[in-house]
Amino acid sequence: MSEMSAMTKKMIQNLAEKLCKQAKHFNKTEAECLIRLFNELLEGQTEKRVGLGLDRGKFRNILHNTFGLTDDMIMDRVFRSFDSDNDSYISVKEWVEGLSVFLRGTLDEKIKYCFEVYDLNGDGYISREEMFHMLKNSLIRQPTEEEPDEGIKDLVEIILKKMDYDHDSRLSYSEFEKSVREENLLLEAFGTCLPDAKRTLEFEQHAFQ
Structure with missing residues (x-):
């Protein structure tokens, strides 16, 4: 078991190193924390979906409960924005890259x-x-x-x-x-699709502790 978790740890570190280059607003440690959080969220889903990523329902729960988004139409569009390959799941790469803009994006x-x-x-x-x-x-x-x-x-x-x-x-x-x-x-102007500063801070304090 310890060998398995050590391997997983190594995999997470390697993945974080790769992802923090693409999601430039997170450092390697933060990327690792987000990957761990992603894995925790996946555990709440049924087994058959685990390989694919977070499904729409799970992701919308996060948008609503964690980030305070309330509009169904907007949440659906945010899901599509994160889901860059349009496979109806948020992969770990899409999760980290999406959050980079969602939480810390430049104005551009x-x-x-x-x-x-x-x-x-x-x-x-x-x-x-x-x-x-x-x-x-x-x-x-x-x-x-x-x-x-x-x-x-x-x-x-x-x-x-x-x-x-x-x-x-x-x-x-x-x-x-x-x-x-x-x-x-x-x-x-057309609806809340980004978290406010308070929600962002709470999420980061929880995720990056």
Whole structure:
């Protein structure tokens, strides 16, 4: 048994060395901690999935319970953003690389990540319809509102006025990037898809202890 765990330890160290080069915001020790955490999370899944990685349900639980994300549509998009090979599982490599941007990304990386999350159909634009769907999901409706959809439509128009520089009723990546650079608060304009500072700190304190 001890030989087995020593081998596993060595494997974790080798993997961490490789991954911390790709996920540049973590050092080797932090990458090792994230690999261990990943392995712990996998143990909660049924055996047949273990070789593949974290499934959607497990990953969404982490997004919700650990990082405070609440919107189903956004959580699904975050899952897809992490799942870079589109096999419906988060591998250990995708886990460490995804968290590198999710927790410690530069503004550039976060702009790219948020745009990817918000571009629901992956066509390179955030359309008026996509904005409407995301805002409708993420805004808390007041029971007294007779036409809540009208308020959301108005909000979409306000956002387009501010961010849609070429007036084609959709946001390209360069428009999104330009808007966020001018006003950082617009980074998560269409719904929360990054953890706040408190949640990030709590996760890192727990993971890297």
